[in-house]
Every structure is written in structure tokens, then in C-alpha cells.
Amino acid sequence: MTLSILGARVIDPNSGLDQVTDLHLDGGRIAAIGAAPAGFSASRTIQADGLVAAPGLVDLGVSLREPGYSRKGNIATETRAAVAGGVTSLCCPPQTKPVLDTSAVAELILDRAREAANSKVYPIGALTKGLEGEQLAELVALRDTGCVAFGNGLKEIPNNRTLARALEYAATFDLTVVFHSQDRDLAHGGLAHEGAMASFLGLPGIPETAETVALARNLLLVEQTGVRAHFTQITSARGARLIEQAQQLGLPVTADVALYQLILTDESLREFSSLYHVQPPLRTAADRDGLRAAVKSGVIQAISSHHQPHERDAKLAPFGATEPGISSVELLLPLAMTLVQDGLLDLPTLLARLSSGPAAALRLPAGELKVGGAADLVLFDPQASTVAGEQWFSRGENCPFIGHCLPGAVRYTLVDGHVCHEA
Amino acid sequence: MSLPDPAELIRQMAVDLRAHLARRAISEPRYIGIRTGGVWVAQALQEAMGDTSPMGTLDVSFYRDDFSQNGLHPQVRPSELPFEVEGQHLVLVDDVLMSGRTVRAALNELFDYGRPASVTLVCLLDLDAGELPIRPNVLGATLSLAAHERVKLTGPAPLALERQDLASASAL
Amino acid sequence: MTPLDAKRPLQLNDQGQLRHFLSLDGLPRELLTEILDTADSFLEVGARAVKKVPLLRGKTVCNVFFENSTRTRTTFELAAQRLSADVISLNVSTSSTSKGETLFDTLRNLEAMAADMFVVRHSDSGAAHFIAEHVCPDVAVINGGDGRHAHPTQGMLDMLTIRRHKGSFENLSVAIVGDILHSRVARSDMLALKALGCPDIRVVGPKTLIPIGIEQYGVKVYTDLAEGLKDVDVVIMLRLQRERMAGGLLPSEGEFYRLFGLTTARLAGAKPDAIVMHPGPINRGVEIESAVADGKHSVILNQVTYGIAVRMAVLSMAMSGQNAQRQFDQENAQ
Numbered sequence: 001m002t003l004s005i006l007g008a009r010v011i012d013p014n015s016g017l018d019q020v021t022d023l024h025l026d027g028g029r030i031a032a033i034g035a036a037p038a039g040f041s042a043s044r045t046i047q048a049d050g051l052v053a054a055p056g057l058v059d060l061g062v063s064l065r066e067p068g069y070s071r072k073g074n075i076a077t078e079t080r081a082a083v084a085g086g087v088t089s090l091c092c093p094p095q096t097k098p099v100l101d102t103s104a105v106a107e108l109i110l111d112r113a114r115e116a117a118n119s120k121v122y123p124i125g126a127l128t129k130g131l132e133g134e135q136l137a138e139l140v141a142l143r144d145t146g147c148v149a150f151g152n153g154l155k156e157i158p159n160n161r162t163l164a165r166a167l168e169y170a171a172t173f174d175l176t177v178v179f180h181s182q183d184r185d186l187a188h189g190g191l192a193h194e195g196a197m198a199s200f201l202g203l204p205g206i207p208e209t210a211e212t213v214a215l216a217r218n219l220l221l222v223e224q225t226g227v228r229a230h231f232t233q234i235t236s237a238r239g240a241r242l243i244e245q246a247q248q249l250g251l252p253v254t255a256d257v258a259l260y261q262l263i264l265t266d267e268s269l270r271e272f273s274s275l276y277h278v279q280p281p282l283r284t285a286a287d288r289d290g291l292r293a294a295v296k297s298g299v300i301q302a303i304s305s306h307h308q309p310h311e312r313d314a315k316l317a318p319f320g321a322t323e324p325g326i327s328s329v330e331l332l333l334p335l336a337m338t339l340v341q342d343g344l345l346d347l348p349t350l351l352a353r354l355s356s357g358p359a360a361a362l363r364l365p366a367g368e369l370k371v372g373g374a375a376d377l378v379l380f381d382p383q384a385s386t387v388a389g390e391q392w393f394s395r396g397e398n399c400p401f402i403g404h405c406l407p408g409a410v411r412y413t414l415v416d417g418h419v420c421h422e423a
Numbered sequence: 424m425s426l427p428d429p430a431e432l433i434r435q436m437a438v439d440l441r442a443h444l445a446r447r448a449i450s451e452p453r454y455i456g457i458r459t460g461g462v463w464v465a466q467a468l469q470e471a472m473g474d475t476s477p478m479g480t481l482d483v484s485f486y487r488d489d490f491s492q493n494g495l496h497p498q499v500r501p502s503e504l505p506f507e508v509e510g511q512h513l514v515l516v517d518d519v520l521m522s523g524r525t526v527r528a529a530l531n532e533l534f535d536y537g538r539p540a541s542v543t544l545v546c547l548l549d550l551d552a553g554e555l556p557i558r559p560n561v562l563g564a565t566l567s568l569a570a571h572e573r574v575k576l577t578g579p580a581p582l583a584l585e586r587q588d589l590a591s592a593s594a595l
Numbered sequence: 596m597t598p599l600d601a602k603r604p605l606q607l608n609d610q611g612q613l614r615h616f617l618s619l620d621g622l623p624r625e626l627l628t629e630i631l632d633t634a635d636s637f638l639e640v641g642a643r644a645v646k647k648v649p650l651l652r653g654k655t656v657c658n659v660f661f662e663n664s665t666r667t668r669t670t671f672e673l674a675a676q677r678l679s680a681d682v683i684s685l686n687v688s689t690s691s692t693s694k695g696e697t698l699f700d701t702l703r704n705l706e707a708m709a710a711d712m713f714v715v716r717h718s719d720s721g722a723a724h725f726i727a728e729h730v731c732p733d734v735a736v737i738n739g740g741d742g743r744h745a746h747p748t749q750g751m752l753d754m755l756t757i758r759r760h761k762g763s764f765e766n767l768s769v770a771i772v773g774d775i776l777h778s779r780v781a782r783s784d785m786l787a788l789k790a791l792g793c794p795d796i797r798v799v800g801p802k803t804l805i806p807i808g809i810e811q812y813g814v815k816v817y818t819d820l821a822e823g824l825k826d827v828d829v830v831i832m833l834r835l836q837r838e839r840m841a842g843g844l845l846p847s848e849g850e851f852y853r854l855f856g857l858t859t860a861r862l863a864g865a866k867p868d869a870i871v872m873h874p875g876p877i878n879r880g881v882e883i884e885s886a887v888a889d890g891k892h893s894v895i896l897n898q899v900t901y902g903i904a905v906r907m908a909v910l911s912m913a914m915s916g917q918n919a920q921r922q923f924d925q926e927n928a929q
Contacts, residue, residue: 196808202743272721494915501639
């Protein structure tokens with residue numbers, strides 16, 4: 001299958017390429033950027049005037065809900081939603097049922113992903129068996145089956161010694177550990193950021209120190225064990241500063257932030273809408289500003305959707321009785337474009353945070369446009385807009401942005417040269 | 424058509440009321456005014472009758488029959504009856520009698536206080552637009568208005584009648 | 596980006612009248628005053644031989660209590676009955692696995708059985724908002740207490756108590772003492788006092804029981820009871836629950852009583868004609884000395900009487916507001 005994309009503004013953050021030119025794809029790979037190779041004849045041509053062509057987005061946090069949570073979604077529906085958002089590679093977390101702590105589960109996921117033929121899926125395996133925080137999972141076997149990193153979800157490993165040993169083991173094999181930093185006891189019972197808003201609403205609070213205490217502990221253990229570490233879903237400005245300090249010390253530490261944390265604050269909780277119930281929680285405007293600054297400077301090099309689809313019942317209850325999570329992977333590009341619209345980032349930097357940045361963090365073969373590389377790309381119109389929810393592929397409709405008019409519209413998403421989404 | 428002077432009417436009503444009470448052999452009635460206009464008329468009437476007994480005021484907001492349509496009146500005030508209703512002869516006073524529903528509500532409310540010996544209804548004006556079989560025992564004057572007209576009592580001193588046109592901007 | 600669901604206030608109809616009573620947040624001073632004035636009229640009704648008025652005759656009021664409470668439920672029942680309404684009371688125990696489902700289905704079923712009004716008490720903050728917004732927008736929802744968030748009828752009856760004993764709020768000094776952190780009564784009281792113009796609102800307690808950012812309510816924080824009570828006109832004592840000791844928030848009831856208990860000696864620092872209030876039930880010897888609870892400053896029992904009148908006012912006003920909205924919608928549909 002040969003494809004030519006003509007006249008797009010091609011942006012590849014990795015190489016610094018940013019120019020209006022042509023792309024020629026052959027057999028699932030990028031055959032040429034610029035002039036077509038000799039003897040090349042395209043079986044399909046896309047006229048891409050006015051469009052931007054970028055590496056397909058790489059989303060490090062997409063819950064596919066399979067195996068085990070079919071009411072919330074499955075690999076077919078959620079990867080379809082992902083390509084609609086411009087995502088060609090994604091990482092799914094280990095909180096499945098059964099937990100992703102055996103090769104069999106990893107194989108199941110990868111098989112389903114291949115069948116669905118939407119985004120490429122790179123599973124994150126469980127660090128401990130059952131995510132219980134006690135026994136190590138078989139990390140190497142999981143790696144060999146296709147897991148690209150390991151984490152324990154939001155379930156903290158309470159015993160520091162167990163954690164240290166797990167990190168040492170992972171370091172032995174140069175495996176990346178993904179850290180969610182939230183101290184179990186400080187966060188106990190909490191539903192919202194412990195601040196003026198939660199006090200006003202009478203919601204039990206999760207103090208900032210729940211994140212920073214765990215972060216500090218994790219960073220010190222990373223330093224001790226030398227493990228490659230990726231810190232996911234930072235929520236506080238202070239947390240971002242701790243990451244920055246660790247990076248300045250030369251620690252191999254990367255970080256991502258959920259896109260909605262860069263947009264929303266705990267003010268959204270005012271009417272008790274369960275659409276804004278997330279874990280870890282939305283924090284203050286000052287935290288949001290701190291996170292935005294860290295994204296701009298590159299301390300946080302990846303923006304992820306932290307996609308968590310839910311069935312209607314899970315959100316149809318008083319706030320404290322609902323399940324946390326926002327379904328938003330299919331809005332990743334247009335929602336992220338609001339950061340460009342706000343003047344925080346220029347387009348190439350935004351695309352870096354959405355593609356090359358996340359790919360580099362977990363060492364994924366993704367996030368760049370280069371000759372000979374996989375033809376994973378997204379073509380979007382930066383001048384058009386997306387009315388969120390007009391079309392919806394995810395099983396989960398729990399998205400507070402539905403109905404909003406967002407800047408930018410994905411026109412084509414290609415995975416291995418195959419058009420998986422077209423609008 | 425010009426509106427009558429309330430003070431004039433009340434002078435005549437006092438005469439009529441004295442006669443009515445005498446016929447019924449009622450010697451020490453208690454006066455109750457229905458808020459707001461009825462209270463002013465009751466005060467003036469009581470003065471004209473030379474009666475200094477404590478006067479009651481009745482707010483019928485909780486007994487109206489139009490709650491489902493119009494809801495609760497925004498300015499409810501407590502009723503105040505500084506005497507026993509049980510076994511008492513009452514003179515119930517309202518300013519303008521129109522459909523009769525206000526009087527119906529007032530009667531219902533009074534009976535929740537106790538069982539009066541009798542109720543004499545006194546009205547300043549009757550607009551002859553009754554929707555219920557309620558007639559005053561003592562009346563100041565009958566007035567016929569066009570469908571779009573209303574009349575309002577202002578007070579407490581001096582008492583005056585004002586014509587209002589619902590068709591004009593000041594309606595309701 | 597503002598949430599799209601930030602539209603007109605949930606509690607008010609298009610004419611600004613009450614249609615749900617969920618929290619005192621955002622209600623204009625005039626409306627709060629109207630509630631107090633209407634409650635005054637209902638107090639008069641309560642002093643008659645026949646304590647009923649026919650206002651809600653033929654209407655069905657459902658008390659749905661997901662959290663146990665005899666006293667609040669009883670006063671709401673009495674209030675509804677005195678308005679001549681038919682009353683149903685349900686005590687629904689929540690099971691942790693199916694909490695949300697039970698709530699939604701329970702209320703939908705009751706609505707289908709033609710309930711005209713719900714009074715709801717629930718242990719989750721925001722439960723009343725959830726019900727008013729998602730379950731029954733056209734049936735008046737009265738919040739009988741949701742988690743730590745709000746207890747608006749208690750707030751209003753406390754205001755009625757203060758108004759009847761002190762006149763106006765203009766020059767008043769009010770101290771709220773105890774477990775502010777977990778108290779929905781405290782939050783409603785603070786909002787009401789601020790809206791009604793009270794210039795000196797104080798909260799008194801140990802740091803562990805004072806929520807972060809409480810100053811946004813326009814209150815001053817005191818951690819010393821003597822200072823907090825100095826020259827106040829009103830003292831509102833809050834109940835201290837046993838669980839607070841287990842949670843590591845306090846060492847013991849004894850230490851709490853020594854530091855924050857309202858004794859005759861401590862009360863002497865307040866104004867000589869200060870009144871003492873408590874939402875009840877009182878823990879004698881934990882937050883308040885028996886002598887004070889039963890003494891001449893205490894208006895605790897009066898609060899109960901005022902509570903029925905306030906609830907009658909709120910029930911009738913909310914029903915009125917729903918009716919008015921229905922009228923309005925019908926007229927506009929033509």
C-alpha cells in the first residue's frame with residue numbers, strides 16, 4: 001500500500017523538522033520526506049494543504065478496561081477512541097482483572113490490540129503480584145512478552161524495603177518503573193485536594209504532602225537503586241519542583257502529567273459534579289500554573305490523557321460514591337491544542353510533549369517521523385474545531401469537556417501506513 | 424365615575440353595624456381585620472363605634488385556595504388574635520369584597536382557632552363579582568368596575584380609594 | 596475553560612424563588628430574610644389550638660433518610676403534617692457496594708409513586724445536589740444534611756433563634772465552638788451569618804478540627820476558648836463525636852472538655868446576656884457543662900420549636916417555587 005501526503009506542514013519534534021513538504025509512505029514505513037522516491041507510485045493521495053502532519057501521538061496512560069471491566073470499555077472501543085484523538089501508540093496500565101502480572105494477560109491484550117488494528121498498545125506490567133505490594137511479579141517474563149515498563153498503579157507499596165528491592169531488581173535488567181506518588185495514609189479517605197474548596201464542600205481532603213512525601217521517598221530510592229524512573233500524573237507544583245531538582249542532580253527521571261490537570265482546578269468541584277471526580281485529585285490554580293510551567297520548560301516532558309472510561313452508573317451517584325476518572329483520549333489532540341491557544345506552548349513544543357517526549361520517557365519505538373521509520377502519524381487541521389461529543393467512540397461518556405468547542409480537528413490518523421481514522 | 428370617600432362610608436357603616444348588633448343582641452364583639460386593607464378599615468370602624476377592645480389581625484396566606492397556581496405570598500406576616508375565639512362574637516372586616524375567596528380563607532382560619540359564637544362580615548366595598556355565596560352583613564358601598572379595572576385602598580391615614588387599570592403598565 | 600454545567604443556580608426557579616433547598620451558598624440575603632419572616636408566621640400557628648394550616652393538603656412529602664436520625668426526621672415529619680401534607684418516612688441503610696444505585700432507584704421509584712417533595716439526609720457531601728440535579732429536578736428536594744457539607748434548615752433555625760433573642764445581626768459577635776471540620780451545621784451557620792451581615796464570626800477549636808482555608812467564609816479562627824468567647828453575644832456549641840479520638844484528631848474527651856468545653860466559668864467571659872445554642876443531641880460533660888445546658892443562657896430547647904417553624908417555611912416555599920416554575924413553563928410553552 002503506497003500513500004502520498006501532499007502539502008502538509010510536517011513537524012517532527014525529534015529532528016526539529018518544521019516545513020511544508022510531502023510525505024510518501026510504502027509498506028507501512030515512511031519511504032521519503034520531500035520528493036517521492038524514484039519509481040514511486042501512490043495508490044492513494046491525500047491533499048493535505050492547511051493540515052499539520054506530526055508523529056502519531058503517544059499516550060502513556062490509557063485504560064483499555066480489558067480484561068475484566070467490559071462495562072467500562074474494551075480494547076476495540078478504546079483503541080478506536082484513541083486513534084480518533086490522534087493517538088497511534090499507547091500504554092495501558094496493569095489494573096486489569098486479572099491484574100497484568102502474568103504473560104498470559106499480556107498476550108491477551110496484545111492479541112486483542114492486533115485484532116482491533118487501531119493504535120499500537122504497549123502494556124505496562126504490574127510491579128508486584130496482584131498489585132498487592134508484597135511479592136515481585138515476574139518482570140523479565142513480562143518484558144519478554146511485551147511489557148515496556150512496570151508500575152503498581154495508585155496502590156502504593158507500603159513497605160519501603162519491599163519497594164527498594166523491587167526497584168533494585170528492575171534496575172538489574174534496565175527496566176523502567178512507573179511511579180504513581182501518593183502516600184496511602186495521608187490520602188486515606190480523601191476525595192478532593194485538601195484546600196479551601198474541599199473544606200467548603202465538606203469533602204475529605206488529600207493534602208499536597210500525600211504526593212510530595214511519596215515523591216520524595218520514591219526519588220531517594222531511585223537515587224539509591226539507580227533504576228530508570230518515570231513519574232506519572234504529577235498534580236502539584238511542589239511535586240513538579242521535586243522532579244526538577246532530581247533531574248538537576250542527574251537522576252534518570254522523567255515525568256508526565258494528565259492533560260486535564262493542566263486545564264481544570266478544584267474550582268470545578270463546586271457543584272459536586274462527579275465528572276470532575278478524579279484520582280489523584282484536581283488541585284489549585286497555583287498548582288495548575290506550576291504544572292504548566294513545568295510542561296513548558298520540559299521538566300515534564302509528556303502529556304497523557306489518563307483515560308479512564310466508566311459506565312454511566314459509576315458516575316450516577318453522590319460524589320463520594322462515584323468512581324474516579326475522566327474519559328478523554330479521543331479528545332487528546334484538540335484538548336491539548338487549548339494550550340497552544342492559551343499561548344502557553346508553541347505547536348512544535350506541544351507536539352513534542354505529546355509524541356517524542358512520552359516515547360523517550362518509556363523508550364518506545366514511536367514519536368518520530370523519519371525515513372525508514374514506521375508510518376505512524378496524525379494529520380490535523382489547526383484552524384478547524386472539534387465539537388467534543390459530536391462523535392464518540394469510547395464506551396465511557398464520563399467526560400466534562402463534552403459539548404465544548406475545542407481548537408483543531410484530527411483529519412487522519414495512520415498506524416503503519418494504514419488509515420485508522422478519517423474525519 | 425368617582426370613588427367614594429372611605430371615611431364617609433365608615434361613618435354610615437358604624438350606624439348600620441350598631442343596628443345589626445342590636446338586632447342580634449350582640450354586646451361585646453371582637454373586631455378582626457383581614458390584612459392589610461381590612462385592618463385599617465377595622466381600626467377606623469372600631470374607633471367610629473367607640474370600641475377600645477383589643478383588635479385582631481388575620482393573615483390568610485396559609486389558607487388561600489390558589490397555592491398550586493400562585494404559590495406562597497412573599498410577605499407573610501403572623502396573624503395576631505389577642506383574645507379567645509371560642510364562644511366569641513366576631514366582627515370580621517375586609518376592605519374590598521370581590522370573589523369572596525379571601526373571606527372563605529379567613530373563616531377557615533378563624534375556625535382553626537376555635538368555635539366562634541357568630542361572625543358578622545363587614546366590607547367597605549362590594550365589587551359585585553362574587554364567585555362564592557358570601558354576602559357582607561354590613562356594607563359601605565357597591566361598585567361596578569370594568570373587567571380591566573381594580574380598586575385599591577390606601578392608608579392608614581388618610582384612608583383613600585384608588586382606581587387601577589390592569590391594562591396599563593402598572594398591572595399587578 | 597469553565598465547566599459547561601455552571602448555569603443558573605440549581606436551587607432557584609426563573610423568578611429567583613426557592614425550588615430546592617440544598618445549601619445556603621449563593622442564596623441572597625432577601626431570600627434568607629423571607630424564610631425567617633415566613634417562619635415567624637408558622638411559629639404563631641404552632642401556638643394555636645389547631646396547629647395545622649391547609650397549605651400542602653393533598654401533597655405527599657417523603658422523608659428519605661440514608662443516615663439515621665430520629666430528631667431531624669421527627670421535626671420534618673411534624674412540619675409536613677402541620678402543613679396538612681401526607682408524610683412517608685423511609686430509613687434506608689446504605690450498603691457499601693450498591694450505594695449509588697440504591698439512591699437513584701429508590702428515589703426514582705418514590706417519584707413514580709407521586710411524591711411531591713423529598714427531604715433527604717445522606718452521609719455523602721453533595722448527595723442533595725446530586726438528587727436535585729440528576730434524579731428529580733421537578734420535585735422539590737430539601738437537604739436534611741449531607742455529609743459534612745450542609746444542613747441548611749439547621750442553619751436557618753439557628754438564625755431564627757439568634758434573631759428572636761438578639762434582634763438583628765448587625766452588631767453581633769458569634770462564636771462557633773468544637774469540631775468544625777466535620778460539621779455541616781457549622782458550615783451552614785457560617786454562610787448564613789455572613790449573608791445576614793454578622794460582622795464578627797468566630798470559630799474556636801484545635802487545629803486538627805478546623806478545616807483549611809476556613810477564612811474564606813469570612814470567619815476568624817481561635818484556638819483558645821477564652822479568647823474566642825470574649826464578649827460574644829452568641830455561643831454555638833457543636834457536638835463532638837467519639838470517633839474523633841480514634842482518628843488521632845484528639846487525645847481524649849477529657850482533654851477536649853478541659854480546653855474547649857463550655858463551662859459556667861468559661862461562659863463568664865462572654866457578654867452577660869449571651870445565649871448558648873447547640874444543634875443537639877448534647878454530650879454533657881464533653882462539649883458542654885450540664886449547668887450551662889440547663890441554665891438561663893441556654894436556648895437549646897427553643898431551637899427545637901423554631902426548627903419546626905423553619906422547616907414549615909422551607910417546605911412551603913420550595914413547593915411554591917416548584918409550582919410557580921411549572922406555571923411559568925406551561926405559560927411559555929403556549
